[in-house]
Amino acid sequence: MTTPAPPRRHPDRLLLAALLAVAIAELIFTHLPGRTDTLRSVVGNLAFLPPYLLGATLALRAARRVPTQRHLWAAVATGQLLWTAGQVLYTSQHLNRTAQPFPSIADLFFLLLAPCVLIGLLTQQRRPIPTAQRPLFLLDLIICLAAFAAVSWSVSSAPTTPFELAIAVAYPIADLATLATLFSLIVWRPRDFASPSTLALTLGLLSLLTVDVLYQRQIAWGAYNIGFPLDNLWVLASVCFGLAAALATRQTTLHAWLRAAAVLRLALPYLGLSGAVLLALTSPQLNLMRAHGHMDTPLLIAVLLLLLSGARQLLTQLESRRLHRQLRQREQYDALTGLLSRTHFTHVLHGALRRPLALLLVDLDGFRRVNDTLGHPTGDALLQETARRLRRATPPDATLARLSADEFAVILPHETAATAGRAAHRVLNALNEPYPLDQDTAPVRVTASIGLTLCPDEAVDATSALRNAEFAVQDAKRHGRQQLRAYNPARQADVTAHQRLETHLERAADRGELHLAYQPIVDLGSGRIVAAEALLRWTSADLGRVPPTQFIPVAEERGLIGDLGLWALNAAIRQARAWRDQGHTHLRVNVNVSPLQFGHGDFVQHVQRALDQHGVPPAALALELTEGALIRDVHASNDTLRRLRALGVCIALDDFGTGYSSLSYLQALPVDDVKLDKSFVSAMTQSGPALVEAIVRVAHHLGLSVVAEGVETPTHRDDLRALGTDRAQGFLFARPLDAEDLTARLAVTPALL
Known part of the structure; x- marks a missing residue:
């Protein structure tokens, strides 16, 4: 050993x-x-x-x-x-x-x-030291060097030879250079x-x-x-x-040294001044004046230091004033867009209400999605372009402001209802154009919802005017976004209900009000249930059962869809584990993924963590994504899709044909299934099966499976099976079921054909 x-x-x-x-x-x-x-x-x-x-x-x-x-x-x-x-x-x-x-x-x-x-x-x-601070830095440096020179002068010996003179001068010069460099690097x-x-x-x-x-x-x-x-x-x-x-x-950064350096930077020139003056006053050669009328050298340096310190004080005051102006500028204007800030805008609006005006509140639809999927730099560029478009679309006497991340305001003085409406439509048209922000990606499409209120007819103070414009914006969003809505007191109750919906939705998961329904997906060859699509449902304790058509748009608008999607993903995988424990090992769960959720940087880690937590094999999970979610940034989407497929997760292209309708994306995107939108299925009755047949052939040629949605009649089922469609779902087979009902159905009859 x-x-x-x-x-x-x-x-x-x-x-x-x-x-x-x-x-x-x-x-x-x-x-x-x-x-x-x-x-x-x-x-x-x-x-x-x-x-x-x-x-x-x-x-x-x-x-x-x-x-x-x-x-x-x-x-x-x-x-x-x-x-x-x-x-x-x-x-x-x-x-x-x-x-x-x-x-x-x-x-x-x-x-x-x-x-x-x-x-x-x-x-x-x-x-480097900023240009604006260089005069102050140079004065501080001269003060310190002069003070050190005074000390060196007072202790130096008189040289007797050229070599001694050179050495006597070299030491103070080297010391001055050392002090100057230390001061510039360490202190400044x-x-x-x-x-x-x-x-x-x-x-x-x-x-x-x-x-x-x-x-x-x-x-x-x-x-x-x-x-x-x-x-x-x-x-x-x-x-x-x-x-x-x-x-x-x-x-590691020594933060204590940073604080000490800041104090030293302020105190060092005055310490040098104090030392030099003390040295001059205690000079052993003479008092203040020599008998022959010449001033003592230390005293000359002290006087020079006093003058330089006065100049420094002046520059300090000028620098303080410049910083004060910068702080006021930052307080009054938005740093990103150059528009008025919310605080300053409210003050300006209060003064402007002495005369008739129109107030526009502009809310960008889908900005949070852009920020989360394409990144904050793209979001910032979009906001800057929005500010430029607002300036071009409004008259010169308009007042523009950025109130929050994606909310802008416009004051149009001396406007009537008719002229204000025309001006607001010009703004709407300008903001609804695509945003070509990057040469490497497709133009970003972001629409705007605009609320309009007239003052003083509808509001006499800034708070009421902004509240009325906000009600109008919410009204525009509730009716489909991408439009202008004027303030209408009669619709205020509807807007209030919409805001109440938002408030309750934020707490729905914590209050246990969310659940999943499952719609079976049937193999058209065997007639067996092979998968189930998880569909999010919300039953509020205060609002009752809220349809997905109401709460999903609100969740997307308010940035809640990511958290709701993560909840649905975990709940669906947990249910998949329960079905596998009951012997239904062939059953796969399909989960819809929003663009916001898919674009999140750690989405793949969320999926893997949920699968590992519940012990579900990746092959038992399919993620359904729409075309629009994938082609905003094809390179980034491909990277995420490949990582998901490397785990063993199935990828389904949902609602195929309703978005960009390009068969080329089937070859560009690494997916497993194509879910044919129900509009193609229903159209076969009038226009025939040619289009569906072409999609099925292309998909099969690329090695993809085809799932038909919205199958409601036996004729649909038979035609799709004849065309070679692999799987189908729809009311013909079953409506969305609770997990318990689908479990019971699986136990009695796994085949629905």
Whole structure:
């Protein structure tokens, strides 16, 4: 028996642990008492090498692990290796002389660390600063840089050689560049750099900035010695860089940092101003004026900062006013269409009611279906085109608004009943034209229902006017949609009943008021019942039995059809399970699927989940879809149909011939059955069977079965059987039955011929 190998620890964790151990050891060493100068000099110099080498190794590993940040971590590694090379030169020079080697060639390598890290950060910037905010950003940047320059000026030493001058200037310039880049990236674009790794990089750069300023100050005073606590800041920078590399794969957003950056963005310029003014007031050289009349340099910078801060305040006020105007614009106008918002429109309508006017309320029929089946971008494009058509179809003095997702309003001033009716019909005709929104899909057909009310004859305030127009719209929808209806108080009761129907339908499933009826489908060859079509029925506790012709259009209009269809699907599959348990394993259940339900992104998952939940084989389920539901987007429909057929579900093309009536779709769509509309069956009596015979032959040639609907006479049955029709349903065989009645029928006589 072999023992399993111990789990391998992540190399990055080991490297990071080593880095922290070295940093802690260096921290302890700088605070140890009784060290000799030689020990302090040797160990103090060599102690810098392990942290930066470990940090560079971690950065190189991060460059390999995170390809999208390869340039960032390669730059960080390069900077640390250059700093290490500089430290090797510095150590060699320091151990061979008694004085501190500053400035020296090593400083050139030290200076390259911060720029390398900054270049790496710049490769990760995703969005530029908006144009409108750039003046404010530049002023903030100048204020911070000027304040930092004042501090650097006050602590710098006087150079004696050109090389010393170059180094003395290079350090402040590098620090200013570091501060400027940090300010522009981290403070002004915090969302792009709010991950743990970038925050650790920021802390490392800030450590470098701090130690540079303090180092310059001690050099200027001749007080710097290696091996003392100031060295801990250089090591801290390497620890931050190594920690950042170890956290490279963690791209979570630090929301606390986003909030802190927002506060820092506002406070940083004023902190810089305060520091510079304090520095000027405490300048040891002179008080406010020199004896020869020239102002002190820190004081000049302080004055400049005051002027810049005043300019910034002015720009801040201008920016606040611009944002305030934007907020008012958003409040008063719809962002998508540019029309008035509901709140602002109500205010405008209230003022306009002082004079005669006509109010139109426009409701798009079927917009929810478009939004759910074709996607929100298509829905947005449709709304924008609707707004353009409204502008073209109405006079220039009309006021247009978008009140809700698919509801628009139009104020037509100085209109009579006759002129308002003509104007409303122009709007209706414009909106009923097909919408060619996409070159890859067929034009979208969306109609409009329009309600018209006249003011002040029928309403004297905005609330009453909108309510009357809404009643008129509901009246138009109740009478078939795609029409104009004027407000009529006599029909208000009917509209109220329609709205009551909507309210009760929303709660029908929860109240257990829905049930399914099943109409048998008979095999014309054997006469046996082979399937049953599930038909949704609603018996309301308050309204009584509501016909499907009443509640189905309401469900489609209000977007409830998807939930009702899902309920019917689950109920039908549950009943299929019960029939199979009773021995009727040959019986298939057909379920109608609405276009809205079919176009839902997780429809296939709903079907599979319901089948699995009740343990019903997919072959026991057939889904009936109309032509119109499938050809809106043939590519998407084919994808969904193939996934359903891959499960083993049967697909039936319902009401064939009533929609687009194209036999080519039989070849384009992956379906199993063609359900011949009852109008073809009834027409055989007058026009003969030629058309039905052609459809049956084409379907059979394509490997499809044909089911005839609406069979009511023995002659229909016999003719269809002679033409080769596979199955049929209709009142000749049975009307829709409750599940219990059909179960009893199956037990007594499975054959109906």
